[in-house]
Amino acid sequence: MDTLKLKFLQDEKIRLQTQLKISIEIINPDLAAKYMKKNLSNGIIKNRKIHNPTVLKYVDDMIKNRWKIGAPLVFDINGYMIDGQTRCTAIIKSGESILALVIRGVDPDTFDAYDSGKKRTHADVLTTLVHNKEQLVNARSVASGINTMDSVRRQHMQILRNRTLTNTEIAALVKKDFDYYDYPFKNKMIGKWRNNINKAVSVSILAGFYYTHKKNYGKDVDVFFNEITNNTSTSQVVAEFRDMVLTNSGKKSDEKGYLSSIDIYRLIEFLFKYSLQKNSLAGRKHFASVDLKKLGQ
Numbered sequence: 001m002d003t004l005k006l007k008f009l010q011d012e013k014i015r016l017q018t019q020l021k022i023s024i025e026i027i028n029p030d031l032a033a034k035y036m037k038k039n040l041s042n043g044i045i046k047n048r049k050i051h052n053p054t055v056l057k058y059v060d061d062m063i064k065n066r067w068k069i070g071a072p073l074v075f076d077i078n079g080y081m082i083d084g085q086t087r088c089t090a091i092i093k094s095g096e097s098i099l100a101l102v103i104r105g106v107d108p109d110t111f112d113a114y115d116s117g118k119k120r121t122h123a124d125v126l127t128t129l130v131h132n133k134e135q136l137v138n139a140r141s142v143a144s145g146i147n148t149m150d151s152v153r154r155q156h157m158q159i160l161r162n163r164t165l166t167n168t169e170i171a172a173l174v175k176k177d178f179d180y181y182d183y184p185f186k187n188k189m190i191g192k193w194r195n196n197i198n199k200a201v202s203v204s205i206l207a208g209f210y211y212t213h214k215k216n217y218g219k220d221v222d223v224f225f226n227e228i229t230n231n232t233s234t235s236q237v238v239a240e241f242r243d244m245v246l247t248n249s250g251k252k253s254d255e256k257g258y259l260s261s262i263d264i265y266r267l268i269e270f271l272f273k274y275s276l277q278k279n280s281l282a283g284r285k286h287f288a289s290v291d292l293k294k295l296g297q
Contacts, residue, residue, distance in 0.1 A: 021104040032091035039081050057166040058090035066168045072101035076108045125167045131178040138185040145207025196229035200245045224275050235281040263295050
């Protein structure tokens with residue numbers, strides 16, 4: 001580093017040490033409302049529009065005591081809040097109080113730098129998670145599997161498109177049952193099943209189905225996946241399933257023969273339902289017409 005730049009940084013450090021005030025505050029709804037009245041809007045620059053889905057996620061975390069101190073509330077030298085409007089709105093809506101790091105006295109021209117970085121994804125959160133000195137073997141796939149499970153549970157029409165779990169929620173879910181979520185990847189089960197079916201079914205679908213049903217059905221889930229992904233299966237309905245799924249090129253949603261992720265997931269659910277019946281998969285030739293109608297087939 002050259003001498004001039006080092007001198008500049010040293011001078012800036014001294015200036016900011018004098019100018020900035022940092023504290024930890026208990027922010028209750030009344031104080032949050034007071035801060036919102038000072039939300040950045042000075043006629044020259046205005047804070048971005050509040051994103052209501054994010055507010056609702058924060059509200060849920062606050063009500064369920066999952067909220068943790070994270071990024072600070074930031075006020076400029078004129079007292080305007082330049083970062084924190086979503087959190088304050090959530091405090092007001094939830095009626096809850098939270099602890100927050102608060103920084104006062106930043107330069108107004110720093111506003112453009114806030115929230116400009118890459119948003120932390122579920123995969124990012126699970127990648128950093130450590131449980132009993134262990135980390136997930138495949139954090140990204142665990143995240144996609146959990147999101148698929150949650151999407152199906154909420155009856156979303158598009159798997160993974162309408163994610164509703166917060167980063168705090170997905171971390172808490174995995175911490176509570178780490179071995180359960182890690183097991184199918186640690187033991188390379190998901191990878192084996194996907195390779196057996198020529199990767200026509202995504203990891204997120206296989207993992208989501210596994211997470212949804214494994215606790216209730218145990219080894220039946222493993223036997224079932226071995227059957228439907230096995231190239232040597234003699235079951236006619238499994239062959240029908242594979243023919244339907246393998247038309248999925250995975251490129252364009254309007255391409256002829258394309259099956260959406262949710263349709264593939266539901267086909268697997270139908271097969272699993274058949275597998276639990278007395279005749280199992282070996283005794284069935286085709287998908288039930290009433291089931292196919294549910295998919296518009």
